[in-house]
Amino acid sequence: MNKSSIRAFGVALFLVGALLSVADRFDLNIGLPTVASTNDKDVEELQKQLEQATKEIASLKAQTTKETVTENTKEENATDATAVSEHAESSTPDSDDEVTMTLQIYSGITPYIVAQKLEDGGIITNSVEMELLLANAKYARSLQIGSYEVNSSMTLEEIAKLITGKKQ
Incomplete structure (x- = not known):
């Protein structure tokens, strides 16, 4: 074999590789066997399983709701006499309801993440605010990077001043 035929063979191999690469990239069928037919069956089976799971979830939610309503009515009937006196006592704010957490501020943290952490910790009710x-x-x-003790009795402004180091 001479030099030009080896070179031509190399160019042909390169072109075939490039053609296969382009065909794969653009999902072109150039006569190679595919396995798409089995994927369709798998998708249908998975959709059936999803529908069945959705029905089970709906029935469980309905069952849970019925149980909760039944328990609530039993509790209300049993405690009607004491409910009035407890309501009068509970009208004063309880300090037991206060939630406290340690908020970690690290380099690169965004206001969105800070707000989400505070909402997840029960410190605030609306992370968007x-x-x-x-x-x-x-x-x-x-x-400011650091650890901060925050609680649910603090206002949004107080928390913001604490974690930014601004003066009170």
Whole structure:
């Protein structure tokens, strides 16, 4: 074999490889066997399983709701006499309801993540309000790295001042 035929063979191999690569990239069928037919069967089976699971979840939710309603009515009937006196006592705010957590602020943390952590910890009820407050020009880019003890009795403004190091 001479040099030009070896070169031509190499070019042909390169072109075949490029053609296969392009066909694979654009999902072109160039006569190679495919396994798409078994995938369709798998998809149908998985859809049936999903529908069955959804029906089971719905029935469990309905069953749980019925049990909860039944338990609540039993409890209400048993405690009707004492409910009035307990209600009068519980009208004063309880300090036991206060939730406390340690908030970790690290480098690169965003106001969104801080607000989510506070909401997940039960400190605040609406993470969007806190996120907007921390994105405010007054606090923007001022989060200070560290650990902070926060509790549910603090206002959003107090928490923001604490974790940004702004003066009270």
